Amino acid sequence: MEGDIAEMGKFIGAGISALGMGLAALGVGNVAGNFLAGALRNPSAAAGQTATLFIGIAFAEALGIFSFLVALLLMFAV
């Protein structure tokens, strides 16, 4: 048990921010799953919507990346 409370808080905070990864996974899975459900009902319209799919995935994933950024800032910048 060495180091001060602030050091400990840094590591705990970085660990908690890893939860954002799982939540981003839920979001990306939701986007992709709903796309697949729609695409299997109407396969002819699916090809035109892949760009929308990737934009949706990118937006959902960006927030997961932000949680990674918080962990990085806690570990290396604070």
Next chain:
Amino acid sequence: MATDASTGTGLVFDPMAQFMVKPLFGGDVVNWYTPTNVTLWMVIAVLGISAMLVMGTSRRAVIPTRSQSIGELAYGFVYKMVEDVTGKDGLKYFPYIMTLFMFVLFSNFLGLLPMAFTTTSHIAVTGVLAMAVFLAVTILGFVKNGPAFLGMFWVTSAPLALRPILALIEVISYFVRPVSHSIRLAGNMTAGHAVVKVFAAFAGLVALSPLAILGVVAMYGLEILVCFIQAYVFTILTCVYLKDALHPHH
């Protein structure tokens, strides 16, 4: 972003060491004119793009060689993306979008080589790319539409009572665009390359080394996919922002 390895206590390696900016010819001081590993890998990316596109298409054979068909494929891919998302009047800006796509794609892929440096893992690099897109699109919107460009923030399809609140949200989300645009790319590159390094470090433990090799191979395959998808997403978001500037009404 990275600090020295002495701050870590558990593992002896530092997965962030690969993102350190170092001067090429010794010394520690980095001035604006110092050639660093960032400069080196950017130059390599530009040379690679030039070699592929200029030398590949210089003969213009009817039956394309391999490099010519890769160049034609890349050109057609980006051209179709701009046309689909932005419409016919966005094709004027195709050269800039093609340049962005090729630069980001080559920087991402070159970063996957062992001992290489990923220039797009630094927010300083992606931030400049994203700010350039943001400023260009904003200026273009005002030049093309005049003050009517501000109508983008006033959602006429919503009830009147909600419109001021929506306008506030729209303005905030408009100004957050360059932030998320740049951090998405830099964050994905940093995270992916650091994960490969973490798996590689487990190879030092004999019991874990088969798992480490499998993990490195799997993550590397995933990274090849991610590198392409992030370049694609960066480009397609540029197209979406450009579409908003050319046709501000939803």
